[in-house]
Amino acid sequence: MAKRIDVSDLNIYYGNFLAVEGVNVSIEPRSITALIGPSGCGKSTFLRTLNRMHEVIPGARVEGKVVMDGHDLYGADADPVDVRRQIGMVFQRPNPFPTMSIYENVAAGMRLNARRMKKSDLDELVERSLRGANLWEEVKDRLDRPGSGLSGGQQQRLCIARAIAVEPDVLLMDEPCSALDPISTLAIEDLMTELKERYTIVIVTHNMQQAARVSESTGFFNLNGVGQPGRLIEFNPTEKIFSNPDQKATEDYISGRFG
Amino acid sequence: MTATRTPSPPGPTRPVRRLGDRVFAGSARGAGILILVILAGVAAFLVAEAVPAITAPAEEIPGGEGLTAYIAPLVFGTLLAALIALVVATPLAVAIALFITHFAPRRLAQGLGYLVDLLAAIPSIVYGFWGISWLAPKMVPFYRWLEDNLGFIPFFAGPTSATGRTMLTAGLVLAIMILPIISAISREVFLQVPTLHKEAALALGATRWEMIKMAVIPYGKSGIIGGSMLGLGRALGETLAVTLVLSVSGGITFNLISSGNPATIAANIALQFPESTGIAVNTLIASGLALFVITLVVNMLARWIVNRRADFSGAN
Numbered sequence: 001m002a003k004r005i006d007v008s009d010l011n012i013y014y015g016n017f018l019a020v021e022g023v024n025v026s027i028e029p030r031s032i033t034a035l036i037g038p039s040g041c042g043k044s045t046f047l048r049t050l051n052r053m054h055e056v057i058p059g060a061r062v063e064g065k066v067v068m069d070g071h072d073l074y075g076a077d078a079d080p081v082d083v084r085r086q087i088g089m090v091f092q093r094p095n096p097f098p099t100m101s102i103y104e105n106v107a108a109g110m111r112l113n114a115r116r117m118k119k120s121d122l123d124e125l126v127e128r129s130l131r132g133a134n135l136w137e138e139v140k141d142r143l144d145r146p147g148s149g150l151s152g153g154q155q156q157r158l159c160i161a162r163a164i165a166v167e168p169d170v171l172l173m174d175e176p177c178s179a180l181d182p183i184s185t186l187a188i189e190d191l192m193t194e195l196k197e198r199y200t201i202v203i204v205t206h207n208m209q210q211a212a213r214v215s216e217s218t219g220f221f222n223l224n225g226v227g228q229p230g231r232l233i234e235f236n237p238t239e240k241i242f243s244n245p246d247q248k249a250t251e252d253y254i255s256g257r258f259g
Numbered sequence: 260m261t262a263t264r265t266p267s268p269p270g271p272t273r274p275v276r277r278l279g280d281r282v283f284a285g286s287a288r289g290a291g292i293l294i295l296v297i298l299a300g301v302a303a304f305l306v307a308e309a310v311p312a313i314t315a316p317a318e319e320i321p322g323g324e325g326l327t328a329y330i331a332p333l334v335f336g337t338l339l340a341a342l343i344a345l346v347v348a349t350p351l352a353v354a355i356a357l358f359i360t361h362f363a364p365r366r367l368a369q370g371l372g373y374l375v376d377l378l379a380a381i382p383s384i385v386y387g388f389w390g391i392s393w394l395a396p397k398m399v400p401f402y403r404w405l406e407d408n409l410g411f412i413p414f415f416a417g418p419t420s421a422t423g424r425t426m427l428t429a430g431l432v433l434a435i436m437i438l439p440i441i442s443a444i445s446r447e448v449f450l451q452v453p454t455l456h457k458e459a460a461l462a463l464g465a466t467r468w469e470m471i472k473m474a475v476i477p478y479g480k481s482g483i484i485g486g487s488m489l490g491l492g493r494a495l496g497e498t499l500a501v502t503l504v505l506s507v508s509g510g511i512t513f514n515l516i517s518s519g520n521p522a523t524i525a526a527n528i529a530l531q532f533p534e535s536t537g538i539a540v541n542t543l544i545a546s547g548l549a550l551f552v553i554t555l556v557v558n559m560l561a562r563w564i565v566n567r568r569a570d571f572s573g574a575n
Binding site: 051053056081082083084085086088089091093095096097098099100101108109112113145146149159162163166 | 463464466478570
């Protein structure tokens with residue numbers, strides 16, 4: 001549960017294009033780490049390398065090391081499927097499986113692990129995960145209905161329930177609130193604060209207030225120009241980033257004097 | 260979405276509608292009505308022409324045992340041949356579509372896609388010739404083996420046809436004919452599966468095959484069923500290939516590898532029609548009516564299957 005991730009000298013490529021260059025960062029367990037920066041700076045790309053979702057895109061590859069509790073995720077013996085079972089992900093747009101019920105959506109990850117589970121155990125797991133995602137009270141009477149019938153915010157919490165049902169070590173969130181209204185956003189943020197007791201959470205966000213509200217550490221990504229690789233400009237405690245950043249570029253971005 | 264009509268306010272106010280919208284709505288409605296008119300026309304013709312055969316005394320019907328006795332083996336043969344085709348073709352077509360969309364390297368996938376589509380363009384007479392002159396003789400040793408080893412199953416009881424022109428051969432030829440339709444439609448729906456859903460499965464730690472089981476096939480299910488029904492429609496109505504391949508004699512039998520096979524409705528009409536007169540023609544048309552009803556029922560059944568879980572189709 002809740003493991004630490006150390007990234008060293010990570011270069012991320014799409015084919016021959018160097019998208020993100022030279023990332024060195026340590027992500028602490030049981031905390032929320034926020035990644036901010038302008039569009040196209042590579043923060044989502046970086047996030048996707050943490051659970052090897054990056055390489056799903058044809059031609060995408062990385063150089064460097066991502067080590068989770070001493071275990072190299074890109075080592076010769078590392079299976080991307082295993083990596084993804086340990087590091088869950090929530091996407092920008094809510095994506096519950098439309099062909100499955102709410103119950104089946106939550107149980108989907110468990111079924112993948114091919115563990116034979118008793119119905120009662122599975123029921124309990126589904127309830128626990130939905131409670132964990134603060135969704136249980138809203139859906140307990142319609143677990144057999146399609147997940148796509150829920151509102152956007154509920155769908156996103158369903159996706160979080162699905163991700164935490166397999167009890168991952170780390171939870172990656174790629175702009176999880178960008179498609180949601182402020183009330184649903186608040187619900188997700190409260191949820192993140194609860195979840196960080198048990199998980200390592202990394203969140204990409206365009207909303208700087210959100211980063212300031214929920215995270216312990218913040219990383220600022222930027223790029224020098226179009227066609228240039230993105231870089232991690234600064235990584236510091238959130239309080240410091242938002243009050244007294246080390247880099248001029250960070251201050252410019254945060255204060256809205258960007259460019 | 261259902262549009263609710265609000266009561267129109269009193270007075271002469273009417274919603275503004277553009278000419279273009281009116282023309283388009285009118286022509287679309289016209290096309291829709293035309294389909295119904297054609298369908299009704301065909302049904303009316305079949306019923307009207309079939310009535311004399313239905314009301315005729317049994318001994319006047321060809322075969323001399325009445326209409327039911329005449330049509331029943333044909334219906335059975337039609338359904339059996341189409342069923343064999345469907346059972347063989349559907350898994351194969353889905354596998355081809357999955358390979359093209361998710362496993363093959365991009366360049367190979369494109370070529371393969373064209374190739375499968377090309378199969379659909381081959382005229383049925385060519386399939387018939389291929390079936391009778393190449394496939395049938397080649398299948399005989401295989402049928403012998405089936406008879407020797409699996410003869411206890413009624414399907415393979417034998418005696419094996421010496422020419423190979425059996426129900427199983429006809430079903431296999433039909434399977435190859437309907438393969439491209441099912442595979443093309445499955446391919447299209449598999450390509451439409453949103454990346455978002457596939458990534459959701461992968462991010463849960465699914466292997467590629469698990470991702471396909473979890474996100475791709477369920478999403479494409481209505482497409483697979485729709486494609487299969489189109490294929491089944493073609494298999495039910497296919498005339499030339501079956502006429503050429505199937506050696507017809509005898510009635511209802513589940514024996515798939517002997518030389519005594521029931522004909523199919525379409526093949527029987529093609530064979531008998533030129534030499535029929537009077538009530539025999541009406542009998543053939545009555546069998547055509549039976550085929551029409553079978554096709555209709557099959558399609559409605561497919562529609563019902565697809566709609567039964569419409570909420571879960573992914574279309575919402």
